[in-house]
Amino acid sequence: MTALRPGATIGILGGGQLGRMLSVAASRLGYKCAIYEPGGDCPASHVANYHHKAAWDDVEALTAFGGACDVVTYEWENVPGTALDVIGKLAPIHPGRRALEVAQDRLTEKDFLTGLGLRTARYRAVADAAELRETLAEFGGEGILKTRTLGYDGKGQVRLSSADEAEDAMDAMGGAPAILEAMVPFEREVSVIAARGPSGEVVAFDPGENVHAGGILRTTTVPATLSTSQRTDAALLAGRILNALDYVGVLGVELFVTGTEMLVNEIAPRVHNSGHWTQLGCATDQFEQHIRAIAGLPLGDGARHADVRMENLIGYDMDGIPAILSERGAQLHLYGKAENRAGRKMGHVNRLIG
Amino acid sequence: MTALRPGATIGILGGGQLGRMLSVAASRLGYKCAIYEPGGDCPASHVANYHHKAAWDDVEALTAFGGACDVVTYEWENVPGTALDVIGKLAPIHPGRRALEVAQDRLTEKDFLTGLGLRTARYRAVADAAELRETLAEFGGEGILKTRTLGYDGKGQVRLSSADEAEDAMDAMGGAPAILEAMVPFEREVSVIAARGPSGEVVAFDPGENVHAGGILRTTTVPATLSTSQRTDAALLAGRILNALDYVGVLGVELFVTGTEMLVNEIAPRVHNSGHWTQLGCATDQFEQHIRAIAGLPLGDGARHADVRMENLIGYDMDGIPAILSERGAQLHLYGKAENRAGRKMGHVNRLIG
Structure with missing residues (x-):
């Protein structure tokens, strides 16, 4: 890969604080930034040269954005794959799709990590309350039930310390695929x-x-x-x-x-x-x-x-x-x-x- | 003075690198910046929320800018006073006019500094080659002739080491008011x-x-x-x-x-x-x-x-x-x-x- 030329435009998907600080860093290296973010007045837009304010399924806007950027990155791992499909035809996207696939799904992520020989907490996908109770017993009666996708900052998580809580915990998942992780008594x-x-x-x-x-x-x-x-x-x-x-x-x-x-x-x-x-x-x-x-x-x-x-x-x-x-x-x-x-x-x- | 509220807009007169780095700093404190700069694609505009691209004598644009800003500053000491007059009716300007007046004219600046009891190089305003030669002799045959206003990065300056250079040096000032400063043998x-x-x-x-x-x-x-x-x-x-x-x-x-x-x-x-x-x-x-x-x-x-x-x-x-x-x-x-x-x-x- 040859280095991006000075003055080139870096596209950032997502307009939050991480995009804001990425845009400032890009400016130090002589680059301009374009933010793609459906919300107006977003943190990143205050310090970026361009703000493409459009929905994640707006193909025309995604196309214009991809065409205006020399390279695209994201500040948010839940960018819809369909949006990346459109942009990816027009500009390189880093990090690549494999990283996103792994990070978007807790089960895929854990399988990937253990597949590399790395250790994680014990984990298992659970489909219903019965399976949850059974897995909980196996994990020592405690665990954290998490949605497989779209969780952040503790959202989409329920901590369980008794089998009696299984029904409520499954309800809290709202029907989303879930994974139980064993508690880790970490220091x-x-x-x-x-x-x-x-x-x-x-x-x-x-x-x-x-x-x-x-x-x-x-x-x-x-x-x-x-x-x-x-x-x-x-x-x-x-x-x-x-x-x-x-x-x-x-x-x-x-x-x-x-x-x-x-x-x-x-x-x-x-x-x-x-x-x-x-x-x-x-x-x-x-x-x-x-x-x-x-x-x-x-x-x-x-x-x-x-x-x-x-x-x-x-x-x-x-x-x-x-x-x-x-x-x-x-x-x-x-x-x-x-x-x-x-x-x-x-x-x-x-x-x-x- | 009460502190500027978060989310307020800071106006910056001038769109160069100093404005660029001021804008980034303002963002860290939760402020937005508006740049006033006649040139397009200026360094500061890449990392600012607003860019008012208009001439320094565009009263309508200056009025719109002043009205959109909660406080105004500058990255360049040669902002025309007429522009500041327009903006100053709409928003506070810091630093104030006295500082600009002092910094815009080398003679005023030196008089101000020596008036405070601070030391400067010897200096004198010179109106023509005869006066320059005379002052040069008094300053030990050496000196730097500078335009009183609008100089930066060594521009508008001529170093003299002989009275023979007086005519050419005055010509280089292009009729602008000038000041001779004695050489300082500084360490x-x-x-x-x-x-x-x-x-x-x-x-x-x-x-x-x-x-x-x-x-x-x-x-x-x-x-x-x-x-x-x-x-x-x-x-x-x-x-x-x-x-x-x-x-x-x-x-x-x-x-x-x-x-x-x-x-x-x-x-x-x-x-x-x-x-x-x-x-x-x-x-x-x-x-x-x-x-x-x-x-x-x-x-x-x-x-x-x-x-x-x-x-x-x-x-x-x-x-x-x-x-x-x-x-x-x-x-x-x-x-x-x-x-x-x-x-x-x-x-x-x-x-x-x-």
């Missing part, structure tokens, strides 16, 4: 943000340690509490996933750490919330790294020059902004969302620590 | 980037050490080679200028260091090329600091967590980009200018050092 959750270029080079950022609350990421701290060999293992494991998918771009890998083992929780075929700390800690952040990869430029080195804790600002955390603005060593990132509500990611703050 | 040039908020708080970044070539800044290195007391003096001096101008925003102050003395070379009422290093070295960079000030938010702390050297990429320096992309610890910033030419600032690179 900590970490994630690795890694990138792969079109020529196969792989670069991983230092793993971050994540704390969730209510199914939503609250903080990521770097460095994570890991041994040197765990750090290396995490990077190697991410590289293995990237290579198996012939991946181009940045990938997020969430890992459960239990004793000496690391289990893969899930992968995200895009820049990831747990990689936002790189904006303050690295010369090349995850957003620029993704743009470098899909543009066929050399990847940045991934080295970290500062210890950082990233904290998400969710819903009414926004009330804390005046205090954050007065803090030393705090870097605020707001997403420009017009409407605030409980549970909505409104921004994040990166803090120098240590 | 180094440093600059201080400092900010002042509407309530009068002042924060200075660490001084950077500048190297120029052909009248254009080549590199800024932080920390500069200065004693602790020189560092303090530089910050105090910048604070004095900011207070005297009742300034709101970021100001750049270029200083000549000679022995224990510091002479002010010039001031720029805006973010400054020699402050680009803050993008890699500080949690709050100069662009965000400027936006904080004009938005009435608390200023960032200005602390530096990394040593950085900034190098400008001028004209055919762009040929070095593939190599820069492969460097460790290098952060590239391209400005998205469609046309390259000798002497044009196309981008810069911030490098971690030490």
Whole structure:
């Protein structure tokens, strides 16, 4: 792949905060961005050259978008395949379809990971309450029932600790195909943000340690509490996933750490919330790294020059902004969302620590 | 001044690279930007929500722009006063008119600085070749003749080392009012980037050490080679200028260091090329600091967590980009200018050092 020429246009499917920060990173490398997003006044459109505001099934708009872009990427793994079919005839799309297929379905994802010899929580697709009760018993009476597709930030998930809850849990799935995952008594959750270029080079950022609350990421701290060999293992494991998918771009890998083992929780075929700390800690952040990869430029080195804790600002955390603005060593990132509500990611703050 | 509400629109007069980086910084704080720039496809428009493409004397367009903005700033100190008159009736403009008046005329600037008790190079307005020869003799036979207004990056300047050159030098001014400045045998040039908020708080970044070539800044290195007391003096001096101008925003102050003395070379009422290093070295960079000030938010702390050297990429320096992309610890910033030419600032690179 030859490198994308300066001044070329990068298409981004989805207009949320990840698209916003990708667009800013693309500008640093001299590229323009076009956002495809049905919603108006979306976060990414504020800092992009073009906004194609149209529905995901608007073939004419998708065609115009594909024709106007030199390369296309996405900030959201649930872009409909039909939309990608239209665009893909007009411009290369990175990461490729295989990565999306794997990430869009929890069952496919787990089968892919275990097929690579990586460890995950025990899992099984369950079709009805009877099957759920049976699997639950096998998994020690506990588990998390998840929709196979379209879940994020804890949505489409029910935690079960008794067989009595099986009927209600299946009802909560609303008829969507579901998968039961065994509970993992993990000590900590970490994630690795890694990138792969079109020529196969792989670069991983230092793993971050994540704390969730209510199914939503609250903080990521770097460095994570890991041994040197765990750090290396995490990077190697991410590289293995990237290579198996012939991946181009940045990938997020969430890992459960239990004793000496690391289990893969899930992968995200895009820049990831747990990689936002790189904006303050690295010369090349995850957003620029993704743009470098899909543009066929050399990847940045991934080295970290500062210890950082990233904290998400969710819903009414926004009330804390005046205090954050007065803090030393705090870097605020707001997403420009017009409407605030409980549970909505409104921004994040990166803090120098240590 | 109450803080600008999230989602408000900041107007930026001028669409070059400084406007581009200001727009990105404003987005981090949740603001939208509107660019006023006569040229199409300008660097700032790529990452701004709105681009008002109109001439500086288009009263209708200026009125529409002023009406659409909650606060207005500029990335260029030569915005015509008539344009500011129109906009100023519709939205507050920061920094204010006094700062522009001072910075737009080298004679007014020097009189202002010496009036504050600060030292500058010896200077005198010269009206013709005879007066130039006479002043040159008084300044030791050497000096730099500069147009009083509209000069930048060494343009509108002639260096003289003999009275014989007086006629040609005056001719080069093309009839524009001119000022002769004595040569300063300085050891180094440093600059201080400092900010002042509407309530009068002042924060200075660490001084950077500048190297120029052909009248254009080549590199800024932080920390500069200065004693602790020189560092303090530089910050105090910048604070004095900011207070005297009742300034709101970021100001750049270029200083000549000679022995224990510091002479002010010039001031720029805006973010400054020699402050680009803050993008890699500080949690709050100069662009965000400027936006904080004009938005009435608390200023960032200005602390530096990394040593950085900034190098400008001028004209055919762009040929070095593939190599820069492969460097460790290098952060590239391209400005998205469609046309390259000798002497044009196309981008810069911030490098971690030490």
